[in-house]
Amino acid sequence: MLTFALPKGRLAEKTLELLAKIGIECDITADDRRLVVKDKSGEIAFIFVKPSDVPTYVERGAADIGAAGKDTLLEAGKDIYEMLDLKFGACRLCIAGRKDNKNIITNHNLRVATKYVDIAKKYYAAKNTEVDIIKLNGSVELAPLLDMADVILDLVESGRTLKENNLFILEEVCLISARLAVNKVSLKTKAAEIRPLLAKIQEVTK
Numbered sequence: 731m732l733t734f735a736l737p738k739g740r741l742a743e744k745t746l747e748l749l750a751k752i753g754i755e756c757d758i759t760a761d762d763r764r765l766v767v768k769d770k771s772g773e774i775a776f777i778f779v780k781p782s783d784v785p786t787y788v789e790r791g792a793a794d795i796g797a798a799g800k801d802t803l804l805e806a807g808k809d810i811y812e813m814l815d816l817k818f819g820a821c822r823l824c825i826a827g828r829k830d831n832k833n834i835i836t837n838h839n840l841r842v843a844t845k846y847v848d849i850a851k852k853y854y855a856a857k858n859t860e861v862d863i864i865k866l867n868g869s870v871e872l873a874p875l876l877d878m879a880d881v882i883l884d885l886v887e888s889g890r891t892l893k894e895n896n897l898f899i900l901e902e903v904c905l906i907s908a909r910l911a912v913n914k915v916s917l918k919t920k921a922a923e924i925r926p927l928l929a930k931i932q933e934v935t936k
Contacts, residue, residue, distance in 0.1 A: 845884075
């Protein structure tokens with residue numbers, strides 16, 4: 731049996747819709763509170779976890795396969811294989827801020843508000859820029875408005891929230907979408923099950 735970790739919420743729903751296209755069906759509804767559900771064939775067990783925990787379950791071998799956003803995989807930095815782009819959940823990871831902030835121009839004592847602490851550290855280290863990273867778990871757009879931070883590093887989809895708060899995209903860090911990750915040991919020991927599954931998913935995501 732394969733164990734598939736899914737992040738609770740919209741990404742799980744989209745992943746299950748994708749898997750249904752290749753004949754893998756799972757009877758679960760939006761208000762279902764079960765944490766472990768088998769597909770109709772009984773050959774795959776889906777576990778539903780917090781999005782940020784998916785890489786950990788996969789790395790530790792509690793799940794053979796996991797679906798997660800590229801941002802989640804980058805931030806987690808786990809020793810797992812990123813195998814496929816699922817081609818949904820597309821957005822951008824961006825640096826945004828007020829155009830009138832002089833620290834943005836000079837990079838002098840730049841304060842960055844974000845929940846993506848590790849991504850921010852690596853991004854600015856690559857630019858040889860020292861920054862003060864302020865970890866926030868939500869409403870990061872508020873930090874520049876209260877002068878607590880100069881910029882934010884966050885996901886941007888439509889850009890509407892930024893616009894309504896008079897913030898502007900200053901830099902694009904990377905493109906984000908849902909990805910499929912696999913445990914390194916599982917890819918060897920369960921290759922006969924995992925590789926054909928990956929091939930079928932890749933075919934329907936072309």
